[in-house]
Amino acid sequence: NAGVTQTPKFQVLKTGQSMTLQCAQDMNHNSMYWYRQDPGMGLRLIYYSASEGTTDKGEVPNGYNVSRLNKREFSLRLESAAPSQTSVYFCASNGGLGNTEAFFGQGTRLTVV
Amino acid sequence: GDSVTQMEGPVTLSEEAFLTINCTYTATGYPSLFWYVQYPGEGLQLLLKATKADDKGSNKGFEATYRKETTSFHLEKGSVQVSDSAVYFCALSSYGQNFVFGPGTRLSVLP
Numbered sequence: 001n002a003g004v005t006q007t008p009k010f011q012v013l014k015t016g017q018s019m020t021l022q023c024a025q026d027m028n029h030n031s032m033y034w035y036r037q038d039p040g041m042g043l044r045l046i047y048y049s050a051s052e053g054t055t056d057k058g059e060v061p062n063g064y065n066v067s068r069l070n071k072r073e074f075s076l077r078l079e080s081a082a083p084s085q086t087s088v089y090f091c092a093s094n095g096g097l098g099n100t101e102a103f104f105g106q107g108t109r110l111t112v113v
Numbered sequence: 114g115d116s117v118t119q120m121e122g123p124v125t126l127s128e129e130a131f132l133t134i135n136c137t138y139t140a141t142g143y144p145s146l147f148w149y150v151q152y153p154g155e156g157l158q159l160l161l162k163a164t165k166a167d168d169k170g171s172n173k174g175f176e177a178t179y180r181k182e183t184t185s186f187h188l189e190k191g192s193v194q195v196s197d198s199a200v201y202f203c204a205l206s207s208y209g210q211n212f213v214f215g216p217g218t219r220l221s222v223l224p
Contacts, residue, residue: 004156035214040121040216041216042117042214042215042216043157043202043214045212048211090156092157092212100147100162100206101145101159101162101206102206103159104156104157105156106155106156107155107156
C-alpha cells in the first residue's frame with residue numbers, strides 16, 4: 001500500500017550541481033505533478049503530466065526539467081542547482097478527469113548551498 | 114486564472130475551542146474543493162472534499178460546505194485537540210487536474 005513514493009527524502013547540493021528527484025506511484029493514476037513548497041507561499045506547481053508521454057509547464061518551471069518515464073514514474077531534474085531552488089518538493093498523482101483528489105508523496109527537502 | 118485565498122495564521126487555540134479557517138476561491142468553472150492537512154515532516158493528506166455546490170465534506174470532526182454564492186469553503190471543527198496541530202491547506206481542482214493551493218494556515222492547539 002505504498003501510494004506515492006519519492007526519493008531521496010533529503011539532499012544537499014552545491015550551487016551548479018545537478019540531480020534528479022524520483023517519484024513513483026502504484027495507483028495506476030494518469031496524472032502526476034511536481035510542486036515546491038516554500039514558507040508562506042503554499043504549494044506551487046512546477047510541472048505536470050496529464051498522461052503518459054505528455055508534460056506541461058506549471059507556475060514555476062524555470063530551472064527544472066521533467067520526464068514521464070512510464071505511467072508509474074515522473075522524475076524532476078535540476079540541471080544546475082541554485083540557492084533559490086532550496087525548498088521542499090512534493091510529487092502527487094491523481095486519476096485525471098473525473099477522479100478528483102490528489103495523493104502526495106512524503107516530500108524531498110533540498111538545500112542548495 | 115484560478116486562485117485560493119485563506120487566512121494565513123498562525124492560529125493558536127486552547128484544547129476544546131471552536132475552529133474556523135476561512136477559505137475563498139476564484140475559478141472560471143465549477144471546481145472541486147478540498148482541505149488538505151500536513152503534519153510536521155510529512156506530505157499532504159486529504160482531510161475532506163466537496164465536488165459541487167452545497168455539498169458538505171466531513172472527516173474526523175472537521176466540516177466544510179461548498180458555498181457557490183459566496184465562493185467559500187470554510188473549515189470548522191467544534192472542539193479541537195492537541196493532535197489537530199498541523200498546517201491546513203485549502204485547494205481547488207478543475208476537472209480533476211491542475212490543483213491550486215492556498216498558502217496554508219498553521220494551527221497550534223495548546224493543552
